[in-house]
Amino acid sequence: MVSLIAHTLFKYRIYVLLLGTLLLLAVIVPGFATVDNARNVLQRASIAGLMALGLTVAILAGQLDLSVASMMALGGVVMMLLHQSFPPEVGIAAALAVGIALGVLNGVLVAKVGISAFIVTLGAMIGLRGLAFALSSSAPIGGTYPGLSVAVDQILVGPLTPRIVVFLATGLLVHLLLTRTRPGRNVFATGGNPEAARLIGIHTSRYVIGALALSGALSALAGILLALSLNTGSPVVGQQDLVVVIAAVLIGGTSLAGGRGSAMGTLAGVIFLAALTTGMNLANVPSYYQLVAVGVILVFVILLDAFDIRRQRSHGMRSKRRMAAAATP
């Protein structure tokens, strides 16, 4: 019984970590357990969270995407550039289309040409940031209609704003896509064992392209929301975000080896990091001690993962040995 509880707690460790942190912060930091602060946490989580959801799908398909933060900046710039002369809907549609198209390009270079995703998306990270600078002539592009930020940041009910609703709804959709549909299952198969997936008839390259396209689209969506919020499309936004996004995905239990992880875990990881940062800001912890805390937690979580994998591996070997012993007359 005790071992069952321990096992369950270990298995759902990200949610335990999230709840524990929220409880701890609520008790020791005055002003943390309020509706206003919950809204702050979720607003902070939403932009990095959308990128993290896209990256989760890419990593599940066995590919890394380093270009998410540059794609976000590009999405915002494209949106605001078109908004100078068109209604916002046109800019939003165009920015999403650019995100999907460039994600597909990443995917084709990885799946069809055979260049490693690390290199392709590293090139995209540098190149797309350059493109964002070129399109905006290195200057932030202001919106023409100040009401736009109200449209995404107004308080709907309780802690929710349209920006937060989009983020949480996207999280739910990605979760359903991954767990309840055939394409979702095939993404797991593609990332877990590409050769086996190919042999049972899954078009693995399609899922790699699709996963990177989704990652591009969600990053562009993050850029659109941020541009609307700030009423500005800027080529410099998100330059520090890549590390946070990768950290959130990994804290959420998605393995860089591919085929193992979940969108819900990523949501928990993103909200955990946002809550921790917001809580430490409220408590006036200097930013560099915040970095130390996040780094140490990250190492701890990764080592738990490494321990988990090692445990499963040795467990598998033991049962194999037992079966071999049983089979020997």
Added chain:
Amino acid sequence: VSHIDVRNGAPIASDLRAVLPRATLPILDYTSRYGIAIALVALIVVGAALSPVFLTADNLLNVARNVALVGIVATAMTFVVISGSFVDLSVPAIILAAAIVTMFVQPSVGLLGSVMIGLAASAALGLINGYLIGQWRANSIVITIAVSVAVLGIAQALVGGAIIYSQDDAFKSIARGNTFGLPTVALILVVVAGVSHLMLRRTVYGRWAYATGGNYPAADASGVPTRRVVMGAFVLSALGAGGAGILLGSLIGHARVGIGDGYEFDAIAAIAIGGTSLLGGMGGIPRTILGVFFIGILNNQMILFGVPNEAQGMLKGGLIVAAVGLDVLLRRMRQQ
């Protein structure tokens, strides 16, 4: 190739035909093997033809000075790549930490002491990376990111989150000065690259590094101390990053958050463009140096030809993908 029937010590031609790849156009073979060298020569020829300034001693020394720091980082990171641990993303944090620590202790321990302490601190950080990745077999990307985040925090806490300045003129003149008429930083790169090359090609550690990166389980099973090889690679990488950080501190005379940003990706790009496989087990220092100079000369020409800043990022990103893509395609054609 134990199944080749050897008579009188010489393999039979028909057996050889069975195991060797089919003969292809020799030109294809050469291009795929020496692609980066050919591309570098082409770049130099184009530069010399189009710009009167490019092939002057001043400009070339300028290039050498500009690539030296990335060159040192990339040379050291080559150990990590060859031994199969992919990449070391903690480079910017270690650059910053080394610069801050060196300048922080300089007033009390003097120039030489401060450099030693800076390098020792870097090696210690590399040891942490190496222990977690080598011993625990944790993923190098995540571990080096996690360690970076913590190190950035500690380094800033040390100086209270502010900028730290160097007051030592002798220190500041190291990276700015010349030795034997050549930029000192470029000479340091030559020494670092030479020693690293000898380590990879002439020592047991080098052979172990290739074996570990080429086939980890096989190396492990044949008694190569794979865990310690990986640990050593991260210590070497951190020493390179730390050395570059100290030189960078000397060059700009101060250290603040962000000075090391981008060095990790520039180094990875140079290693990959040079043709060292990011999967490990192949490649070498000469390739990395060629890659470093390719990017350095390309940057130099973009400035000489007045390519706008905005377009430089796009060109560089596209070129990294194109160079590696070409390499993949040529290899595939060679195999067919």
